[in-house]
Amino acid sequence: MLDDAALDTILRTARTHFTWTGKPILDEQLHELYDLAKFGPTSANCSPARFVFLRTHQARERLLPALSSGNVAKTMAAAVTVIVAYDPNFFDRLPYLFPHADARSWFASNAALAEETALRNGTLQGGYLIIAARAMGIDTGPMSGFDREIVDREFFAANGWKSNFLINLGEGDPSALFPRTPRLDFDEACLML
Amino acid sequence: MLDDAALDTILRTARTHFTWTGKPILDEQLHELYDLAKFGPTSANCSPARFVFLRTHQARERLLPALSSGNVAKTMAAAVTVIVAYDPNFFDRLPYLFPHADARSWFASNAALAEETALRNGTLQGGYLIIAARAMGIDTGPMSGFDREIVDREFFAANGWKSNFLINLGEGDPSALFPRTPRLDFDEACLML
Numbered sequence: 496m497l498d499d500a501a502l503d504t505i506l507r508t509a510r511t512h513f514t515w516t517g518k519p520i521l522d523e524q525l526h527e528l529y530d531l532a533k534f535g536p537t538s539a540n541c542s543p544a545r546f547v548f549l550r551t552h553q554a555r556e557r558l559l560p561a562l563s564s565g566n567v568a569k570t571m572a573a574a575v576t577v578i579v580a581y582d583p584n585f586f587d588r589l590p591y592l593f594p595h596a597d598a599r600s601w602f603a604s605n606a607a608l609a610e611e612t613a614l615r616n617g618t619l620q621g622g623y624l625i626i627a628a629r630a631m632g633i634d635t636g637p638m639s640g641f642d643r644e645i646v647d648r649e650f651f652a653a654n655g656w657k658s659n660f661l662i663n664l665g666e667g668d669p670s671a672l673f674p675r676t677p678r679l680d681f682d683e684a685c686l687m688l
Numbered sequence: 689m690l691d692d693a694a695l696d697t698i699l700r701t702a703r704t705h706f707t708w709t710g711k712p713i714l715d716e717q718l719h720e721l722y723d724l725a726k727f728g729p730t731s732a733n734c735s736p737a738r739f740v741f742l743r744t745h746q747a748r749e750r751l752l753p754a755l756s757s758g759n760v761a762k763t764m765a766a767a768v769t770v771i772v773a774y775d776p777n778f779f780d781r782l783p784y785l786f787p788h789a790d791a792r793s794w795f796a797s798n799a800a801l802a803e804e805t806a807l808r809n810g811t812l813q814g815g816y817l818i819i820a821a822r823a824m825g826i827d828t829g830p831m832s833g834f835d836r837e838i839v840d841r842e843f844f845a846a847n848g849w850k851s852n853f854l855i856n857l858g859e860g861d862p863s864a865l866f867p868r869t870p871r872l873d874f875d876e877a878c879l880m881l
Contacts (some may be wrong), residue, residue: 533872535699
């Protein structure tokens, strides 16, 4: 069992940040981040998520036409913005990722199953990336307020990946946070059978 | 930053389990599990996930007609099986969950956005539940090999929730594990811009 400080760091007191101190994130930290998040479980180890790390001001300017207005300033001020995407053809890597069975054929022959699997597991992997960043002491600001089609045209015209959501990374300024919003009680969100 | 043992516990050496020792999980552990996972971030704090904890043999027998054959034995042997579901009408709780703005209207007037938001954020919350369980020393076995429509008819005819995926919980038997499957290298899954 993790100790209280670790549980606080990954979930209990961690917060979504939108004001950043300007402290940079090194490229080797992004490698370490992926090398943590990649171990999270996916269905048949399908690993559909793809991550685009926008490190420079110029790279993030390419996002601007897609962002909802409330997401512009915090994105431009973050150290790095991650486009959490997925590869719709993720199943082409299954002979390597899941050698026990012909898992490629399950998806290559069923476009609806492939799309559902890419979205569900690519999203899970984005969640692992959020937790992994927090575990490394990096603050996060996930966002879904943007136009996915604009992002896909701008960044993925060549490789065919699809955007899912965005995560700002950096050192957050805790003094800018509002009080935490409430969560649903156990009895509102859970059933015991 | 979490120490190596904690990173191993939540991601690096944690494994998906399918053979269980039979050690039970107490109801108070399920409460503690939800009370950790609930703090993970969702878009506008929308918190669409709903969790159904199937603790008894009888409750899990109701799942059987929906399970793919490979998922039957491990599910019946787990201490608890969780149906990770979402409430399509999650937005009705937004005046409580996100009091800063009229977020309910963003979704109540846009069924496609509501569905996309429920699926993405409900899936993220399922990922937080996997990590939270591991952080508590509970082993996990997530599964998507089942018929969602059958589960929805059997469990959610009254409340309208929708199933997303399943997670077995318990104490896994590490001696039953196969060697770990590979993951994609950084350069296969990530771009640096």
